[in-house]
Amino acid sequence: YPQQFELLRPEFRVTENWRVATALPRAEGTALLDFGVYQATDYQQLIDSPLLVGLFTVQQFAVDGVPHYLVVSSQNHYDSERLLTDTEQLCQAQRAVFGGLPDDLQHYWFLLWITEHGYGGLEHKDSTLLLCSRHDLPARQMTAPDDAYQTLLGLISHEYFHTWWVKRLKPAPFHAYQLSQEQYTPQLWLYEGFTSYFDDLALIKSERISQQAYLTTLEQLVTRVTRNPSDSRQSLSDSSFNAWTKYYLQDENAPNSIVSYYAKGALVALAVEAELQANNKDLSHFCRDFYQHYLATGTADRSFFDALSAAGFKALAAQVEDWVYRAQPLPLAESFAKLGLTLSWRSPQHFDDTHGTQQQNAPATLGCSLKTQNGLVTVQQLYLDSAGHQAGLMAGDQLLALAGYKITDKSLPQLLKRLPYGSEQPLTIFRKDRLLTLPLTLQAGKAQVAMLSIADDAKLQRWLAPLSTNT
Ligand SMILES: [Zn+2]
Structure with a gap:
């Protein structure tokens, strides 16, 4: 390395209009989106740069002058202008968290691979490969985002946040990642959990969804974490550490035994946000400083607690450490109160009932x-x-x-x-x-469906104010 390789166009009539989308750098003489010679500075860059080859549409926008490409595979009927605008606004919201793009980012590629069914995404250093259903794309007549489109926007937001938080800032042992074996870390609550918190937060900060839609999303998150008996049976650090052997190999007992470091990690982020907001600070600025401080070295298992202590939040640091290392429900009502919201509970109407106010008395459920x-x-x-x-x-x-x-x-x-x-x-x-x-x-399910109502609008607005209002 550096090595060059040539990508040849298949010699068939059906492949005549095929193009290439990838964050891999082009060699001189290779045109944007064309077959030809590409190069990789090292093996890591090569395997970290997926290629989308075939028929696709491509749109472009810039963040701080850095080109961002939005590539959508195959042919679809959707509001492409809306997807472009929403993606751009989400990028701006995540950029605002860190105060700028990563110094070494020269271009960024969203590669959307459209399928009949499917959902998922993987972060890369200069790109992300997203898998979604054709019907997750926004229909032209859509007003507020429907659930499927909001979920897609959340995914776009999530993977883009990883550009800083996982692909650059990462656990110290991941700096010399051993590809030949599984790498274990207790820190995924900090990386995937905080990313999950900021992915939905960006939706409201960038005014892609309404305040009510955001509160509904939070209700669903709180319900999903709380109703799983695992909430008080597995710690976040254990869940992180066992991701290879448990989280990604779930069996029918998973809700009882496995806590999600994504979902509950997001609630830890929210609890830290609440405490910082109560002290006239906020989690975005804290994460920005944290990113700068640990970018070169990577984070040790205690870095986040150390950083909180160093910023004058000793008690909070001890509390977060306890939340992470001991299996226990989080004091969510206290946290929401600090953010201007009242958290209350009701029994579910049915198994998939995760949000909203009580419509009628809860029936018996099997659970x-x-x-x-x-x-x-x-x-x-x-x-x-x-x-x-x-x-x-x-x-x-x-x-x-x-x-x-x-x-x-x-x-x-x-x-x-x-x-x-x-x-x-x-x-x-x-x-x-x-x-x-x-x-x-015959008995009702436990009162574990979360309901949020506004108690203090000033606190709530301080937290959720759109980016456009604080220039
Ligand atoms: Zn992630």
């Missing part, structure tokens, strides 16, 4: 996710201590009848609503090839 397979309602994941768990249900059980009535995906919610609350009813199931009857007590 498990269900899927209909071969016409039979089957238990997927079961929360520890839920009504279903107390009755003795297990993942994989096929639900046949409740109180003598046939269970279907349609009848089950009705039965749970209509059978006498508090009564014990026979639940008939198949467990593999055995017919069993379990005693189910």
